[in-house]
Amino acid sequence: MTDTVGTRDFLLPDLGEGLSEAEIVEWRVAVGDVVTVDQTVVEVETAKAVVDVPCPYPGRVVALHGAAGEVRPVGQPLITIAALDGGDDPDPHATYREEERAGSGNVLIGYGTGHGVPGRRRRRPRLSVAKEPGTPAPANPGSGPPAPAGSSARTGAGVGAGPSSPAGVPASVDRTSDPVRTGGPVAAPLVISPIVRRLAKERGVDLASLRGTGPGGVIRRADVETARSAPAARLAAVPDAPDAHVGLVPAGDGDVVVPLTGIRKVIADKLSRSRREIPEVTIWVDVDATGLLETRATINAASPDAPVSILALLARICLSGLRKYPQLNARVDTEGQRIVQSAGVHLGIAAQTDRGLVVPVLRDAQRLTTGELAAALAETTAAARAGTLPPGRLTGGTFTLNNYGVFGVDGSTPIINHPEAALLGVGRIVDKPWVVDGQLAVRKVTQLSLTFDHRVCDGGVAGGFLRHVADCVERPALLVANV
Template sequence: MAVVREFTLPDLGEGLTEAEIVRWLVQVGEVVAVDQPVVEMETAKAVVEVPCPYGGVVTARFGEEGESLAVGRPLVTVAVGSADAAGMLSPGSGGAGHAGDGDGVSGESADGGQGSGNVLVGYGTGAAAGRRRARVRAGGRGPVPAAVPPVASPPPPAPPPVPAPDGVDGGPVAVISPLVRRIAREHGLDLRTLAGSGPEGLILRSDVERAITAPAPAPAPAAPAPAPVPEGAERVPLRGIRRAAAEKLARSRREVPDATCWVDADATELLAARAAMNAPGRPRISVLALLARVVTAALARYPELNATVDTERAEILRLPGVHLGFAAQTDRGLVVPVLRDAHTMTTAELSDAIARLTDSARAGTLSPAELTGGTFTLNNYGVFGVDGSTPIINHPEAGMLGVGRIAAKPWVHDGELAVRQVVQLSFTFDHRVCDGGVAGGFLRMVADCVEQPALLLAAV
């Protein structure tokens, strides 16, 4: 007997709790194979395709393009038959998943093996190592067996929407454990009214208990009426990558006591060195790769800046490896791919990695691992034709080097006025991790290496 399996939006990792539907890849009534992508979704990190772990007939889709869904909410329902029926329903797949836990994450394949267990394309796929414990989907309801009509018949009506796990519209709240949700629910406490004291605003048990025992607050004065919206004004929702960037930049401005220093540098010799490196038959080296090499050398000299601040423990964490982020502008907004262990790379390796990650960023195919874990950021805003800027630190890092355009300008060289290729370098740093002496020393070393690239040979 065939049953209807519900596939819910899986755990996206990296603290992500929702994703926006970009494009549906299947239609209701369409036959899908195991692990076939059914929807393209944009998270706060990247655009990904979500494969369905069941093979069969799509009986319902949940959500329209442009709509955001919380983790645990239904994506699609699939009519899955027996092993014999699944062989007919899933062309070329060798069978579809049996009915099981109903959580859209695991299940048994038609040949008796473990379900795919795959979550997002590009996050690592392959058969699950062992049988997974069934997870109850949001709302606490299991799968609903139902007779499935033949493929040619109209699909059954879509089940009603599943309520958000916290009983509040808008999806789940990040909490440290299910016990915290239960305590809040038993005391009628709305988790969305709490400010979590854990990392990234995670709500801890102590936060809930403190809110339960706290005296009722005095009535707040009435808020002033919002200013009228001008006629013809356009509202543009902050979603996906743009929303994540906005929240991160705002947090940086709130929490980090930043300061900026800058210097002009003669980049003529740097461009000459790049031209020599890019001789015919040699791998092409980008200016950004040369600057990345300069930054890693300067961070080796000034390791205080390859750090982050643990505000809870009032400690500075100096990090052992340089994971260098670089700002990349895309159609979906600003992203910062990360060159992991950049301090171990040659200039040619840095250039290849930058080109590869930039292409992936513009295509929207970067994985969370390629967008997180940075320890320092390089921002080349000179590509926009501007000379200078005061960059906002990429929280929770401690510094960002900004690079303006390289342009021909009058410059005193060897005691004479000459036309040289000049660039403005600006360095924004977290004043908690160092004082101006360290910041100035770092920036001066970067400028010296730009003016005399041969200094890199003796930098470390």
């Protein structure tokens, strides 16, 4: 933060994990708006996540540094705030004490008090389609294409270039029109909380049909809960476009250009580096998973309130294998010309989200019981798909488990999550003919693959690890002897 006469520049803070820059996704305030302590002023996208940035002090906005889509380096001015006159200073913690704001806790590293920060909102796709010749231009070219009907791309976030908000309505409330839904410009529903939007979507409630009972007409959770879900509202909902379309722009002859920005760029860079630096080898084996499924059913019958997933059991088996073969729980330090074996297993779980592939990490997973692993996996993957994991939860893994069977495929030769040394992949579990005690039977069969860095070990270690995992899948009783 820097000071000039009567104003203060709020600098883009360090968002953690060595991130040096962030792209401005959307301003939540405009020049002239009055902001309170910890009010979200801008949404930015780092290399790891979309982050709401709160302002740590109150005042009036006099300048916004950077436009949507612009990349700003850490430590450079983000927003300039002027101090208010003594009698005009608002209570920074009294405005909109709504139930929807409780528990958001979206405080960035190194500053912020956690008061009144709106919950994280994921970046939604914006699709531009090439026009046919002769198609008239939009009435307001500077406003960009309208959001799709039913999309929440702009619900709950104001456009920074617009005028200041009227008294009693926070600047973060959307007032954009939705001509697609109605055939003409109308006022968009006033929604602050992502919780309210999610609840409305789950219950099939059309927010445009509600009249909010909150301050300034804001729609609250209670308004959605008391609303009756009409069939027409459900039919009007249009599912969000997949994030593969984020940033699409038209090119010649109908081609589509997808800019490599944000998390997509990080994925591309990391996978390219992994393929350049790591001499990887993939080995695989088919296994009879019937016993593993039976073991899971027995565990869940005994503890129905705390079910254990197949992924949790596979994670437990991997931990057993890494205890026996620690060479695979390692990384290569190319600068120091050494192999570093990690003391703890920081287990990465590959998760497909609508923003791309992410690998959240369970730190010191070897310390967790199987039940704790199951709970941690469920919580972590759900948070990853919701986009609420902090950047620190997406780095630092030492071994990755990848369940690509959820996509209906049998096998894969995945790329190692750099700088890790190995990755275990699991295919779909399907009925197949299998020989059991000399007799042909139908069994639950899956394929396991191990991709490993040949610099950290040779085939004997990698094959021993994969065989140990396969044996534990086929005969889960062996797992008990090793934990």
